[in-house]
Amino acid sequence: MTKKIMVVDDEKDIVDIVASFLEGEGYTVHSALGGRECIESIKEVNPELLLMDVMMPDMNGWEVLRDLKNMGVLEYIKVIMLTVVKEPKQEYADLSPYVLDYITKPFNKKDLLKRVTRLM
Numbered sequence: 001m002t003k004k005i006m007v008v009d010d011e012k013d014i015v016d017i018v019a020s021f022l023e024g025e026g027y028t029v030h031s032a033l034g035g036r037e038c039i040e041s042i043k044e045v046n047p048e049l050l051l052m053d054v055m056m057p058d059m060n061g062w063e064v065l066r067d068l069k070n071m072g073v074l075e076y077i078k079v080i081m082l083t084v085v086k087e088p089k090q091e092y093a094d095l096s097p098y099v100l101d102y103i104t105k106p107f108n109k110k111d112l113l114k115r116v117t118r119l120m
């Protein structure tokens with residue numbers, strides 16, 4: 001069975017680049033172009049790993065994690081955040097244990113793959 005990753009970012013270019021790259025490495029990738037789309041499809045997709053941008057206009061990545069936690073699905077998903085800031089604001093501090101790694105934008109593909117592979 002191929003391993004499933006969900007990529008969430010408000011920038012379609014980034015989603016497309018990351019998705020096609022990881023698909024080329026043998027992963028099954030589902031994309032969401034924002035927080036709401038992620039929340040709506042997460043149960044159906046049931047990804048092993050969530051690769052999510054923090055800065056998104058509809059909901060930020062931490063707000064998405066908050067909702068996933070309330071839905072009871074966060075404990076089953078590994079999370080990598082795409083961000084320049086590695087520590088969440090105080091209001092999201094309780095969510096930081098769920099984030100297993102951070103990738104700084106702009107990222108290179110080799111580093112991304114190394115971090116993804118390590119968790120899967």
Ligand SMILES: [Mg+2]
Pocket residue numbers: 009010011053054055056
């Ligand atoms: Mg963004």
